[in-house]
Amino acid sequence: xxxxxxLQAGVATxxxxxxxxxxxxxxxxxxxxxxGVEGMMLIGAMSAFSTTIATGNPWLGVLAxxxxxxxxxxxxxxxTITLQADQVVSGLxxxxxxxxxxxxxxxxxxxxxxVSLLPNFSIPLLSQIPLxxxxxFARQSILVYIGYLMIPLAWYYxxxxxxxxxxxxxxxxxxxxxxxxxxxxxxxYAYVFVGGTLAGLAGATISLAVAPGWFSELTTAGQGWIAIxxxxxxxxxxxxxxVGSYAFGALRRLILDIQGPTVLFGMAxxxxxxxxxxxxxxxxxxxxxxxxLVIGSRxxxxxxxxxxxxxxxxxxxxxxxL
Amino acid sequence: xxxxxxxxxxxxxxxxxxxxEPRLEEPPRWYPLVVSLAAILVxxxxxxxxxxxxxxxxFRSYAHIARASFGNIGVLSDTLVKATxxxxxxxxCSIAFRMKLWNIGAEGQFIMGAFGASAVVLAxxxxxxxxxxxxxxxxxVAGMLMGALWGWIPGILKARFNVNEIISTLMLNxxxxxxxxxxxxxxxxxxxxxxxxRFPDNAWLPRLLDYADSIPILRGLTTxxxxxxxxxxxxxxxxxxxxxxxxxxxxxIGDNPNAARYAGIxxxxxxxxxMMVSGALAGLGGMSEITGVVHRLQTSPIxxxxxxxxxxxxxxxxxxxxxxxxxxxLFGALILAGREIQPSGVPKMIQGIILVxxxxxxxxxxxxxxxxRAGSEx
Numbered sequence: 001x002x003x004x005x006x007l008q009a010g011v012a013t014x015x016x017x018x019x020x021x022x023x024x025x026x027x028x029x030x031x032x033x034x035x036g037v038e039g040m041m042l043i044g045a046m047s048a049f050s051t052t053i054a055t056g057n058p059w060l061g062v063l064a065x066x067x068x069x070x071x072x073x074x075x076x077x078x079x080t081i082t083l084q085a086d087q088v089v090s091g092l093x094x095x096x097x098x099x100x101x102x103x104x105x106x107x108x109x110x111x112x113x114x115v116s117l118l119p120n121f122s123i124p125l126l127s128q129i130p131l132x133x134x135x136x137f138a139r140q141s142i143l144v145y146i147g148y149l150m151i152p153l154a155w156y157y158x159x160x161x162x163x164x165x166x167x168x169x170x171x172x173x174x175x176x177x178x179x180x181x182x183x184x185x186x187x188x189y190a191y192v193f194v195g196g197t198l199a200g201l202a203g204a205t206i207s208l209a210v211a212p213g214w215f216s217e218l219t220t221a222g223q224g225w226i227a228i229x230x231x232x233x234x235x236x237x238x239x240x241x242x243v244g245s246y247a248f249g250a251l252r253r254l255i256l257d258i259q260g261p262t263v264l265f266g267m268a269x270x271x272x273x274x275x276x277x278x279x280x281x282x283x284x285x286x287x288x289x290x291x292x293l294v295i296g297s298r299x300x301x302x303x304x305x306x307x308x309x310x311x312x313x314x315x316x317x318x319x320x321x322l
Numbered sequence: 323x324x325x326x327x328x329x330x331x332x333x334x335x336x337x338x339x340x341x342x343e344p345r346l347e348e349p350p351r352w353y354p355l356v357v358s359l360a361a362i363l364v365x366x367x368x369x370x371x372x373x374x375x376x377x378x379x380x381f382r383s384y385a386h387i388a389r390a391s392f393g394n395i396g397v398l399s400d401t402l403v404k405a406t407x408x409x410x411x412x413x414x415c416s417i418a419f420r421m422k423l424w425n426i427g428a429e430g431q432f433i434m435g436a437f438g439a440s441a442v443v444l445a446x447x448x449x450x451x452x453x454x455x456x457x458x459x460x461x462x463v464a465g466m467l468m469g470a471l472w473g474w475i476p477g478i479l480k481a482r483f484n485v486n487e488i489i490s491t492l493m494l495n496x497x498x499x500x501x502x503x504x505x506x507x508x509x510x511x512x513x514x515x516x517x518x519x520r521f522p523d524n525a526w527l528p529r530l531l532d533y534a535d536s537i538p539i540l541r542g543l544t545t546x547x548x549x550x551x552x553x554x555x556x557x558x559x560x561x562x563x564x565x566x567x568x569x570x571x572x573x574x575i576g577d578n579p580n581a582a583r584y585a586g587i588x589x590x591x592x593x594x595x596x597m598m599v600s601g602a603l604a605g606l607g608g609m610s611e612i613t614g615v616v617h618r619l620q621t622s623p624i625x626x627x628x629x630x631x632x633x634x635x636x637x638x639x640x641x642x643x644x645x646x647x648x649x650x651x652l653f654g655a656l657i658l659a660g661r662e663i664q665p666s667g668v669p670k671m672i673q674g675i676i677l678v679x680x681x682x683x684x685x686x687x688x689x690x691x692x693x694x695r696a697g698s699e700x
Contacts, residue, residue: 035488039674075678083685088424088488089637090681096630096674103667104376216667222496229489276508279500286493293485301484 006253007135014249015147016041016205020227021234021241022154023198027073029158029236030191031171031310034076035091037199038224039098042217044069044203046102049214052115058208062118062143065204066197072098073196077189084314095224099217109214118142118209141209143201147242154238167191171308174315184315199224222286229289233296236308244292248285255281341692354687358638361683365676372675373668383668391655399530399543403615405654407432409552410607411632412650413559414469416641418600420563421576425597427476427491428604429629430498431469435605436612437502438468440619443521444510454524461525461609462551469605470598472498477597481590487597499625506619518619527614548610552650555603556643563643572596604629627670631657634677 020037027034034040044065052061075097079090120139127137136148158164166187169177174184206219213219226248234241258264259271259278271278370380391401411428418425439461442448448460472494479485503516510518530543563569575582575589583589608624616623635653639645653673660669 079678079682083682084688085681085684090678092424092426092633093674093677093681096634096670097678098674100667100671100674101372104372104671107376107667222492225489225492229486229493232486232489274508276504279504279507283497283500286496289493290479290485290490293489294479294483297484297486 004131004134006257007250008138008140010250010253011136011246012141012144012210012249013252014246015141015144016202016210016223017227017230017245017248018147018150018242019198019202019205020224021230021245022150022238023195023202024227024231025154025158025234025236025238025241026167026191026198027195028231028311029167029171029308030188031174031308031313031315032077032080032188032192032195033087033091033312034073034094034192034195035088035228036073036076036094036098036224037195037227038220038222039095039102040069040073040196040199041098041203041206041220041224042102043072043098044200045207045219046106046109046203046214047200048204049112049115049207049212050106050109052208053109053112056116058116058118061115061208062201062204065200065207067200069098069200069203070193070196072101073192073199074189077192080314081185081188081192084316087312087314103216106214106216110216112214115208115212117212141205143205143209151238151242158238168308171310174310178315178317188315199227202227226285226289229293232300232307233292235296235300248288251285251288255284338693338695341694342689343692345688345690349687354640357683357686358680361679362676364683365672365679368679369668369672369675372671378668387656387659390659395539396542397658399545401651401655401658402545402549403654404658405650406546406548406552406614407607407611407628408631408635408653408657409549409647409650410555410610411604411629412635412639412646413552413555413632413643414600414603414607414629415632415636416639416643416646417559417563417572417603418596419576419636420641421572421592421596422579423480423593423596423600424488425473425476425491425600426488426633427472427494427629428600428607428632429625429627430491430495431472431601431604432608432611432629433495433498433502433625434472434601435465435469435608436616436619436624437498437505437608438464438466438605439609439612440505440510440518440521441468443525444505444518444619450522450524452524454526457525458527458613461613462606465605465609466602467605469608470602472605473597473599473601474594477594480597481593495629499621502619502624503621506621510619512618516621520618521613525613526617527610529614544615546610546614548607548614551606551610553647555606556647559603560643604632631673634673637677638680 020041024034024037047068048058048061048065051064052058055061072094076090076094079085079093080087118141120141122139123137123145127133129137156164158167166177166182169180170182170184170187177187178184202223203220206223207214211219230241230244230248233244258281259269259275261269262272263269264271271281366384370384373380373383390397392398411432414428414431415425442457442461442464443450447464448457475494476485476487476490479490480487506516506518512519527547529546530540534541563572571582571587571592574585575587575592579589607628611628612619612624631653635646635649639649656669656672
């Protein structure tokens with residue numbers, strides 16, 4: 001086992017979670033909890049793959065993924081913002097809807113063959129840095145580099161710009177934001193759309209770069225839900241989201257690779273000789289998500305940090321309270 | 323929620339205006355039913371468009387669903403077989419949702435219930451030649467205990483550490499699938515196949531066809547006693563929710579947690595208890611499915627998404643146990659017929675669209691839409 005290679009692949013795998021988590025951070029910062037990430041990611045992965053097969057151009061695939069996932073996120077926006085329905089139930093419904101639609105429209109795609117993928121390349125100079133260079137900057141997909149750029153940009157946008165200030169205001173105190181002339185409804189629609197496009201991008205990252213292909217529901221295998229867990233762990237901060245995403249990506253890779261060699265740490269590898277012990281390894285990402293939630297929730301209580309104050313509540317003009 | 327908001331005015335359309343007003347009085351009893359049925363019709367319409375878009379014929383698909391699920395007594399019996407696990411998982415969801423606990427883990431609790439029942443046979447906890455009068459009650463208890471355990475974990479995490487139960491229950495779903503895979507690929511594998519050995523006959527729930535010798539019309543009907551267990555569970559749950567003090571506490575916490583806290587109701591304790599009851603009901607479903615239908619531990623027929631369908635059915639039934647029985651049968655029909663429909667994702671997609679339309683239609687219960695002539699106020 002070469003740990004450099006595992007970490008390198010882990011960063012690529014983690015990029016999927018990174019996009020989905022940052023997308024959900026935008027949506028939740030605006031006060032809309034969207035539990036439909038898994039469904040939107042599947043829509044993204046399916047439309048990216050099928051568009052690329054049809055056109056031969058993976059960039060069109062990425063655009064289609066972002067557009068269609070953004071489009072379906074607006075169903076959730078309409079139900080929760082305009083119709084003021086419960087965000088939890090609507091998000092679950094969006095997961096069912098996205099999963100169902102992508103299964104129907106993705107029928108037969110799994111046998112559709114291979115597609116031209118997005119380019120992989122190394123960054124000169126940076127890839128020469130010992131240890132970090134080969135992990136982060138060698139032979140990575142272009143989407144991984146886009147992910148690196150997105151972390152500081154998202155942080156700067158949320159914390160240091162005027163539109164970012166409006167975004168936080170809408171999520172923390174919508175009636176005050178409304179009184180200052182910010183259109184709360186339009187802002188919430190917009191950021192749910194942003195969350196949708198980023199979930200779509202995460203889906204495209206799977207089907208066009210990390211694990212190319214369409215494997216129905218197994219394409220995402222619950223990563224959309226892990227992303228929602230990571231948002232809580234990240235305390236709605238893109239930089240912490242990145243740390244969590246890459247750690248989970250590396251864990252996923254490690255689980256795949258640990259079952260290969262016959263000798264592990266100088267001992268006979270139990271996972272090689274008894275392959276069914278590997279099912280315990282497969283539980284790990286999900287168990288860690290729960291552990292990470294415990295840590296995130298405890299820390300939030302201790303530091304008196306919390307979710308955006310208006311998260312999960314519809315905004316109704318003229319109603320008292322938040 | 324939004325009942326106290328001021329009237330909102332919609333866009334002007336010609337000389338008429340659409341006006342939205344919050345409903346102040348309770349709508350008549352038939353009104354929610356009509357709205358729900360309308361929502362389902364709208365959902366089938368949208369689903370038809372998507373089926374046509376994917377290259378199918380929506381009318382033939384829907385006609386096929388109706389014929390393949392209610393066409394004769396044989397398929398009707400198969401529909402009831404499919405409805406049984408959905409009935410139990412939606413009962414499980416309904417008690418948790420009543421308290422606004424979003425237990426999305428009925429799927430995992432169902433799987434663990436099936437595991438618990440299997441362990442009785444395969445471990446073995448009781449010898450293989452035990453009388454069914456002992457065997458089946460032991461399996462019921464084991465299934466419900468494993469389900470309750472799988473509900474206790476997210477319950478205590480929520481009560482102690484304020485961990486979001488939606489995510490923890492979902493993660494436990496994935497963990498439960500790996501857990502039973504470990505047993506059927508390894509420990510209990512039958513000759514290297516990915517399934518356990520078949521259960522002995524005395525560990526099977528009785529089926530209608532068992533009585534075909536005396537009543538010939540029952541020949542080939544696979545409806546099993548799990549349906550009776552489910553209906554009994556629905557009745558007990560109805561008593562619990564609507565006729566007991568504890569049920570009142572649960573409903574109060576769900577409707578107004580602050581009022582419940584001031585009334586001295588222990589919310590942490592109820593969180594854990596409700597999650598355990600919810601898990602036990604789903605576990606009973608897993609037990610009934612494995613002893614009534616599958617008769618061996620195997621992943622694909624057990625982890626078939628009944629827990630997720632249960633969420634939709636519970637919501638569609640407005641969490642009422644009696645309505646859940648009826649709606650479960652309809653969804654059993656959808657799933658049964660859906661197995662033969664191409665493309666294969668259609669039933670899942672229709673479930674999703676139905677849920678979306680239902681949630682959207684709730685708006686009509688909270689607001690009334692009035693079209694008024696411009697200029698004539700009220």
